[in-house]
Amino acid sequence: xxxxxxxxxxxxxxxxxxxxxxxxxxxxxxxxxxxxxxxxxxxxxxxxxxxxxxxxxxxxxxxxxxxxxxxxxxxxxxxxxxxxxxxxxxxxxxxxxxxxxxxxxxxxxxxxxxxxxxxxxxxxxxxxxxxxxxxxxxxxxxxxxxxxxxxxxxxxxxxxxxxxxxxxxxxxxxxxxxxxxxxxxxxxxxxxxxxxxxxxxxxxxxxxxxxxxxxxxxxxxxxxxxxxxxxxxxxxxxxxxxxxxxxxxxxxxxxxxxxxxxxxxxxxxxxxxxxxxxxxxxxxxxxxxxxxxxxxxxxxxxxxxxxxxxxxxxxxxxxxxxxxxxxx
Amino acid sequence: xxxxxxxxxxxxxxxxxxxxxxxxxxxxxxxxxxxxxxxxxxxxxxxxxxxxxxxxxxxxxxxxxxxxxxxxxxxxxxxxxxxxxxxxxxxxxxxxxxxxxxxxxxx
Numbered sequence: 010x011x012x013x014x015x016x017x018x019x020x021x022x023x024x025x026x027x028x029x030x031x032x033x034x035x036x037x038x039x040x041x042x043x044x045x046x047x048x049x050x051x052x053x054x055x056x057x058x059x060x061x062x063x064x065x066x067x068x069x070x071x072x073x074x075x076x077x078x079x080x081x082x083x084x085x086x087x088x089x090x091x092x093x094x095x096x097x098x099x100x101x102x103x104x105x106x107x108x109x110x111x112x113x114x115x116x117x118x119x120x121x122x123x124x125x126x127x128x129x130x131x132x133x134x135x136x137x138x139x140x141x142x143x144x145x146x147x148x149x150x151x152x153x154x155x156x157x158x159x160x161x162x163x164x165x166x167x168x169x170x171x172x173x174x175x176x177x178x179x180x181x182x183x184x185x186x187x188x189x190x191x192x193x194x195x196x197x198x199x200x201x202x203x204x205x206x207x208x209x210x211x212x213x214x215x216x217x218x219x220x221x222x223x224x225x226x227x228x229x230x231x232x233x234x235x236x237x238x239x240x241x242x243x244x245x246x247x248x249x250x251x252x253x254x255x256x257x258x259x260x261x262x263x264x265x266x267x268x269x270x271x272x273x274x275x276x277x278x279x280x281x282x283x284x285x286x287x288x289x290x291x292x293x294x295x296x297x298x299x300x301x302x303x304x305x306x307x308x309x310x311x312x313x314x315x316x317x318x319x320x321x322x323x324x325x326x327x328x329x330x331x332x333x334x335x336x337x
Numbered sequence: 338x339x340x341x342x343x344x345x346x347x348x349x350x351x352x353x354x355x356x357x358x359x360x361x362x363x364x365x366x367x368x369x370x371x372x373x374x375x376x377x378x379x380x381x382x383x384x385x386x387x388x389x390x391x392x393x394x395x396x397x398x399x400x401x402x403x404x405x406x407x408x409x410x411x412x413x414x415x416x417x418x419x420x421x422x423x424x425x426x427x428x429x430x431x432x433x434x435x436x437x438x439x440x441x442x443x444x
Contacts, residue, residue, distance in 0.1 A: 035415065035416065038414055038415055039415055042410075042411075042414055042415060044407055044410055044411060044429065045425070045429065055414075059414075148367065151367055151368040153368075153402075168348055191349060192347065192348045192349060193348065193349045193350075193351065194348050194349065194350045194351075196350075196353055199353065200355070202355070202400070203353055203354070203355040203356075203399065204353075204354040204355055204399035204400075204402060205351035205352065205353055205354065206351050206352045206354050206359070206399075207349050207351040208351075208352075210349065221367070222364075222368070224354075224368060224399075224402065225351065236437075237437075238437055238438060
């Protein structure tokens with residue numbers, strides 16, 4: 010087990026006041042809160058912060074921690090008389106649902122009480138997290154999981170096999186992992202972020218009470234070609250200058266099948282063509298937007314170079330007209 | 338993408354919670370393990386807007402599940418009050434919409 014320097018985590022001196030500790034925590038918590046942070050390791054940082062603050066905000070725990078001494082990353086064993094002169098009001102970890110604190114914390118201050126959720130991943134990309142029961146509720150717990158689907162699944166509907174892991178209390182009161190497999194129909198027309206409720210597929214009820222529900226949140230696997238916004242789908246279509254200038258008709262593969270796309274003469278790069286109703290199905294269905302991107306052929310042989318020179322001569326085109334003219 | 342499903346294997350069909358508001362106040366409370374009183378505060382603050390006039394008739398969209406949990410985390414972890422959480426939530430959703438527009442939701 011490694012020693013954790015909670016003062017370093019919060020970036021405060023060892024003699025910081027409780028107010029300074031609180032200010033440092035609040036500031037860093039806003040920076041690393043997983044709901045608002047874009048930092049790559051936000052979740053780990055936030056957990057570390059929560060753990061450090063849990064100890065340093067509490068004068069009893071802080072005093073006990075200060076007695077230990079030690080440096081970040083050093084091997085650490087708690088002294089044999091640990092805990093002797095201290096009594097921690099409120100026991101171990103009291104709030105929070107996401108964090109399992111480090112072994113270091115748990116050795117010193119105890120494990121958090123209660124039965125927590127459990128999450129695991131599987132090949133289907135689902136994970137299930139049990140909520141925490143409160144009071145004497147006998148109704149089974151609701152479970153939540155995410156399911157990753159392809160954009161094409163939203164067009165056609167799909168059946169997904171989810172293997173979900175959860176933890177359940179056995180009759181002796183121990184947490185045991187449980188894995189089960191469900192086949193679920195993903196309805197046609199589903200949008201990213203929508204939730205599907207499967208009644209009675211959550212945790213079992215106690216004493217004959219109803220089981221909880223399973224909530225699935227649908228996410229789309231990022232697609233290399235398509236961008237999705239609600240039911241609208243956008244795709245970038247590369248076109249040659251002559252195709253844009255003269256117009257052309259193309260067979261375009263879309264998630265809903267092949268369509269014939271007419272690129273009008275005189276199209277310019279960046280222009281968006283709308284194919285009404287070719288987005289994700291629904292009432293109303295979304296649209297498919299095709300954004301034209303002009304790509305130019307390299308002048309890598311004499312014939313093409315000659316054609317470019319000829320075009321330059323034939324056209325009075327000034328690409329910098331809006332900037333004030335030719336040389337700007 | 339399709340395959341035949343052997344007879345006897347059941348496929349579950351669920352309710353899409355974001356097409357029509359289906360969640361009752363009780364559903365929302367149980368699912369997020371929060372008290373009804375607190376959910377009512379969120380409605381009063383304009384963080385949640387259920388269909389229906391009276392508590393017993395209230396029906397929420399599935400997106401309320403995420404909102405309730407996010408507000409609870411913001412309140413607990415950052416100490417923001419409900420008005421602050423409402424503001425943060427709106428800004429977060431706007432940011433998410435903009436990001437989706439930029440990178441097609443791959444975030």
